[in-house]
Amino acid sequence: MRIEIPREFERLGAVRIYGLQKVYELDSGPEEAPTSARDDAVVRSLPAEAIYEVQREMAIVVPVRSERLKLIEGVLVGIPNPCLVIVVSNSPREPIDRHFLELESITNFCRFTRKQVLIVHQKDPVIAAAFAAGGFTDVLGKDSLVRDGKAEGMMMGTVLARILGRRYVGFVDSDNYFPGAVNEYVREYAAGFLIHGGDHTVVRISWHSKPKIVEQALYFAKWGRSSRRCNRALNQLLSHFTGFETEIVKTGNSGEHAMTVELAMSMRYATGFAVEPYHYIDLLEQYGGVIPTEHGDMRRLVRICQIESRNPHLHADKGDAHVADMIVGSLATIYHSRLCPVWLQQEIDAELRQGGYLKEGDTLKPIRLYPSLAGLNLEQFGAAAQSVVDRRVGASPASTGVVA
Numbered sequence: 001m002r003i004e005i006p007r008e009f010e011r012l013g014a015v016r017i018y019g020l021q022k023v024y025e026l027d028s029g030p031e032e033a034p035t036s037a038r039d040d041a042v043v044r045s046l047p048a049e050a051i052y053e054v055q056r057e058m059a060i061v062v063p064v065r066s067e068r069l070k071l072i073e074g075v076l077v078g079i080p081n082p083c084l085v086i087v088v089s090n091s092p093r094e095p096i097d098r099h100f101l102e103l104e105s106i107t108n109f110c111r112f113t114r115k116q117v118l119i120v121h122q123k124d125p126v127i128a129a130a131f132a133a134g135g136f137t138d139v140l141g142k143d144s145l146v147r148d149g150k151a152e153g154m155m156m157g158t159v160l161a162r163i164l165g166r167r168y169v170g171f172v173d174s175d176n177y178f179p180g181a182v183n184e185y186v187r188e189y190a191a192g193f194l195i196h197g198g199d200h201t202v203v204r205i206s207w208h209s210k211p212k213i214v215e216q217a218l219y220f221a222k223w224g225r226s227s228r229r230c231n232r233a234l235n236q237l238l239s240h241f242t243g244f245e246t247e248i249v250k251t252g253n254s255g256e257h258a259m260t261v262e263l264a265m266s267m268r269y270a271t272g273f274a275v276e277p278y279h280y281i282d283l284l285e286q287y288g289g290v291i292p293t294e295h296g297d298m299r300r301l302v303r304i305c306q307i308e309s310r311n312p313h314l315h316a317d318k319g320d321a322h323v324a325d326m327i328v329g330s331l332a333t334i335y336h337s338r339l340c341p342v343w344l345q346q347e348i349d350a351e352l353r354q355g356g357y358l359k360e361g362d363t364l365k366p367i368r369l370y371p372s373l374a375g376l377n378l379e380q381f382g383a384a385a386q387s388v389v390d391r392r393v394g395a396s397p398a399s400t401g402v403v404a
């Protein structure tokens, strides 16, 4: 892959947010002779072999809830073979057992492709018992099973990636229509780790465009209603502390992102549609050096890298109510952050009222947060979840050892 070297970054404490990096070639061929690498180069070529090396250490978590089987299969088609795939499904099992259909079709698919896949159901009592055994009961609901939600599925996937000894974890939504886009995202995750180092790096994708039909013609929109607002508020928050107006954040809402498993295990998660923007908030709260950190280690340098993908992004349209939830959820995490200044709170409040997202007399409710997974006893979790972990399809015997 040939990719731009970031030209700028904004820094707050130990957090560096790098400017958007453009991709110039999806495949730039094998390793170039060392003499061709120049100090003043503005682009870098990452050989396919190096990308595969990173992917061999990567787990890709695919959250699923009642998506069409054809879409899920397309997503799996796009994920490069060296990655371990962890499908976390919260599809209903009654009156029709949709999860059984998923299990059957994915397992079949993986046999042909020799893909390593672990398929788990969010409501699997074994997983719930493993969280309880590991002392992390926050994710469990009244019925003692893992709660509904994408964030909860992502947390499950992260722990499983850790137990299975992967170094990186990436997330790819299961409602993507283009396998080629999925393939590109996962290659870009690897490129981000290659460029920025694999210690405490987050890679977030900004879609180049999102095709829509406008007046019977295809229109390639760049920013959605929710991402525009979320990015602006995050940039305002940053500017407040740095004193310089900035537009550096382009991936506030990005569902397509990856990070080191170590970092993912040390971060807090927000529920609902706030999960993605909250990553920014948590990192800025913990590593920004503005307020006392609760779990962050300021000796770390946390790098957030943003890559602009080339494929258009097309996913299942879930309607206007869904967009409204996303706008409210993402702005609520910023509003309720301990970092948010009063003027920005007022601005967010006014914007939500003006847009009709907040009614007379309503206040913006805080989003429920989970503590970081660092409080989970991995050995206990691993022992209790062994039977689920053993259900992996396509794994080679050499790699079945569970690492706790």
Ligand code: GDP
Pocket (backbone or CB within 6 Å): 063, 064, 065, 066, 067, 088, 089, 090, 122, 148, 149, 150, 153, 154, 172, 173, 174, 175, 255, 315, 316, 318, 322
């Ligand atoms: P958007 O793409 O951010 O607008 O939101 P989607 O509704 O498409 O959800 C993103 C992804 O999360 C999709 O792949 C969904 O199938 C998946 N998802 C939604 N809710 C849940 C859930 O409760 N559990 C799991 N595991 N996945 C979910």
Ligand code: CO
Pocket (backbone or CB within 6 Å): 173, 175, 315, 316
């Ligand atoms: Co979607």
